[in-house]
Amino acid sequence: MAATIAYLRVSTDDQTTATQRATIEEKHKIDTWFTDEATSGAIKAEQREGLSKLLQYVRKGDTVVVYAIDRLGRNTIDVLETVEALAAKEVAVISIREGFDLSTPMGKMMLTMLAGMAELERSNIKARQMAGIERAKAEGRALGREKTIDDAQVAQWRSENSASIKATAEHFDISTASVKRACRTAKG
Secondary structure (H helix, E strand, C coil), X not given: CCCEEEEEECCCCCXXXXXXXXXXXXXXXXXXXXXXXXXXXXXXXXXXXXXXXXXXXXXXXXXXXXXXXXXXXXXXXHHHHHHXXXXXXXXXEEECCCCEECCCHHHHHHHHHHHHXXXXXXXXXXXXXXXXXXXXXXXXXXXXXXXXXXXXXXXXXXXXXCXXXXXXXXXXXXXXXXXXXXXXXXXX
């Protein structure tokens, strides 16, 4: 038999789930409750204990009710991934504040819009990241981890000892990729 499940989340210790619970109880008879309290929205959905348990618990035909869709994730992408995980299990999602049921045609349209917003957010994140990299390069800042390997020393040791890439990596306690890169760089 299908169950109606509620999920509640608040971000800080001084917040309470009481308002979310009362609003949900006004509109739905809930069989099971899952809660994450003092759990930042910055923590990905699947890493939250309550939501993780909910995702393991739900079955085909169940309905998950949330006070607001943002309770399901830290950003549009996270919300979409959570909703898609529930949809893959054929679980309906109802958000009271936004007033939609993702199992209805209107809800599916909302999900499509949510997917579009998530794609826009991904592209904006990538653009900001690339702009930051370009700015750092323009300022002459070194990117990536600080180099700790002396390429010439690695290449010389390998050559003098007729050592394999693996043996050289073990000798210097570095990866085989680092040995290959050091040998290429040392050659010029």
